[in-house]
Amino acid sequence: MKGNPALAATQEPAWIRRLIIGISVGFVGLFVLVPLLAVFGEALRNGLAAYAHALVDPAALAAIKLTFFTAAISVPLNLVFGVAASWAIARFRFPGRSVLITLIDLPLAVSPVIAGMVFVLLFGKHGLVGPWLAGHGVQVIFALPGIVLATTFVTFPFVARELIPLMEAQGHEEEEAAIVLGASGWQTFVKVTLPKIKWGLMYGVVLCTARAMGEFGAVSVVSGHIRGRTNTLPLHVEILYNEYEYQAAFAVASLLVVLALASLIARRLIARRVETT
């Protein structure tokens, strides 16, 4: 090493550095980059017209609509829940607090398929409350409510997990100062708490949205795969694939990839703000 002699003493020999860097870059290339490119390659195999055709197909459009619609309900629900839960956990000491902390992580620990099955068990035709609801004309399973429920369940940890450590680290003094200065509870939340957690909250929302749009397992169990009605984007991809419509399947999949990449970029940008505030 010709560079900084002070660094030389603490750095690994050049060949070890090259090896480690080589392994990481090679691994990411092989397992992430190549498949990613393959998705776009396959999607565009029959040209742009075929690509566009797959996306404007009525079933595909319905799946896109349903996916965004589901996210538009689940994410705000989890936003409210996440802020409330992290507020409660960071600010109050109450019986069951540690149980709540543990249960928030549950959706990350159980397989999404099981999450879907639980809702079938509850709201299905032979479920606990399903028959009663059906008697009142409400269908949950194989319909929009079931998809929203399953998605909300799977995605509810994301906002809360982002906010709890943030709020615990920031403490309570600024809120106390605001109240002594004459602010009401709502003024304190809007003028003090919300700006403090703003970037953490947005970070959580991005993660939550990405997962809500990409969720497959739980939604697959409750949706019933009714084409044009209860198919979300990931389910639509699967159906197309099973029907040997590879090019169309990858075209729709590329849409999900673009959504994922967009959320990754948003994450990067927001994470920088979270660190600096």
Place this chain on the structure above:
Amino acid sequence: MTIEVRGLTKRFGTFHALDDVSLDVPGGGLIALLGPSGSGKTTLLRILAGLERPDRGSARLDGIDLASQSARQRNVGLVFQHYALFRHLDVYENIAFALRVRKRPAAEVDARVRELLTLIQLESLGRRLPAQLSGGQRQRVALARALAARPRVLLLDEPFGALDAQVRAELRGWLRRLHDEIHLTTVFVTHDQDEAFEVADRVVVMNKGKIEQIGAPAEVFEAPANDFVMRFLGHVNVLEAELGAGEAKIAENITVAIGEHNGAVRGRVYVRPHEVDVARAQAAGAFPARVVRVTPLSGGLKIELSVPGLEARLRADLDWERGTALALREGDDVFLSLRRARVFARDGHGALT
């Protein structure tokens, strides 16, 4: 605004933060609550601010019971140790906060904020964020923010605790001058006796949730009410002694003159380091000692001494003039005499009274 505290008691679990505390603060006064951590001084302040609720007892502001008002209705100014400035708001908006939540007209807010920025000498930094200020500047902003809505009383919780010594000394003087200008009833929490003595008219010494003594700084320092106050207010040599009429025996052949006491046979003798005289030559009533260590202090020399027959080392503080004249070195043999000794005798249970 006068503050009247009567029988305030507050527990956290099994910990007695405040135990039947009563206190009066005259209107326009500046008092310091002085005590070690855990003595209850901050809890008392937080109860006055409305951030804690007492288990028992009452606090009145100009005769009005504070229990009938929530924290936001009380209009007290509170300054936190770690400033608690709103980190996303600039200096100007931090100071304006209390006026904004009261929906004051913009012109009034602007006039008041400018007035306060001048008062804290930060006119040109109104658009800075708290993170871009030094510790001393932040604390001045916190003070201006607390004053913005013209509070009825000002409460300061270890306001200079997080600052370095020089800035602290500067802000102390500044706070005292400010108080002399605006005459706002002020309660000031600190664990630093120098700070309490320099800033406050009256000092309230607290320990374990109780008030040990209330008085003017000189009073409390010159006539400590008990063992705790004696030991808490600056360094003191503490010597176990056998008490006789007019004198106390602290070692086999060392006796010191003391004032009246309750006639008990055991007690403690207290001698401040500046009340110990060091001499090269033997004099009447002086006893021999050996210099263990000499350390320069800001105002002179600190001498640690070992005395034959005494387990504990004694400390003597000499001013520069005297210190230089004696030119003491470690290992030198000297003679000590105690200019003044206070005593607390033990009662039948061994407690000091």
